Amino acid sequence: MTKTLSVTCRLLLILGVFFAYEFYSDRVSVARAEPDIRLGEQIYRANCAACHGDRGDGKGPEANRLETKPRDFTTGVYKFRSTPSGSLPLDQDIFRTISRGVRGTSMLAQLHLSENERWAVTDYLKTFSQRFKFEKPVDPVPIPARPPTSREIIALGNRMYTNAGCNQCHGVQGKGDGRSATELKDESGNPIAPTNLTIKPFKSGPGPEDLYRTISTGLNGTPMPSYADVLAPEERWALVFHILSIATQQRPRGMMGLVGEEVQGMRIDMRAAMAGMMRGGGMMGRGGGMMDRNMRDMMKDMMGR
């Protein structure tokens, strides 16, 4: 009886983490604790190093098996920013990614960590790159209020999509099969595919504002350019509406609603949690010891391996 109960509790806990993806909002406490680098390092080693590597170079023991490679934090180049192309991210940007994860990749939302722990690991990530010592992030690109949707604005977006050359990479219909799609490389020389814009969820977040931000700031380290200097705010909003009008498909969802490499991420996170526990760290670095053998075996069964 107690056992069934505790298994149920654990399942709910895990489900909770994944449902939280959909519900996470940018709202965070106003009060942000002083940087606690030692706590950040502990959190990092227990929860992030398996993929991102002890030295933050993206070469953790699990990295080889992942198609979308974990970020190398030593370069200070961040994809998901509110700041202009080439700039460092704001702390809030890093915090947001850690809290939301990157959908469709093994980078899961880290909501099992408290807000305080997520800030601590945010500060710790910044120690991997000297850039944070010598540069300040530029002011964020403003996101003006979203205009109401209309047939006209969608039509404008449709025209902008071709005029601005989005089709070159993302394809005429947005399916990620543009003319240069197969030649694209990221900063480290790995092939990178332009997003299929007809399928949700998107990496950068579920909201129209997230798409607006991506189009405005670009994704540093990838061929996805910034359009802040090229397109007027109305034109960028029009593109957002165009994308929302074609994003009618959902990526196939596996167990617990996970998509793509998220499943891989869960397997890895579990093992990292196990390793942490055997070294006395407890569940995901929290000392709770929730992830025990039963849990791991149960998950293995559920995943049929």
Ligand code: HEC
């Ligand atoms: C299972 C592997 C895995 C684990 C564990 C993991 N990550 Fe990631 N992380 C990734 C991958 C893969 C990406 C790249 C996603 C992409 O580029 O589309 C990523 C990207 C990121 C980014 C985005 C940086 C940018 O370019 O804007 C941040 C920040 C990040 N991870 C922080 C963390 C932190 C902090 C932890 C631990 C609390 C963690 N990650 C744990 C795999 C992982």
Ligand code: HEC
């Ligand atoms: C030179 C090629 C190229 C051009 C031109 C380009 N993109 Fe991209 N875009 C990419 C690549 C590559 C990615 C994927 C980055 C990744 O997965 O990390 C991307 C990602 C995106 C994303 C992020 C989707 C997500 O999952 O969050 C959006 C939105 C987007 N592009 C919209 C546009 C729009 C709108 C235009 C035109 C105004 C455009 N792109 C032009 C290459 C391009």
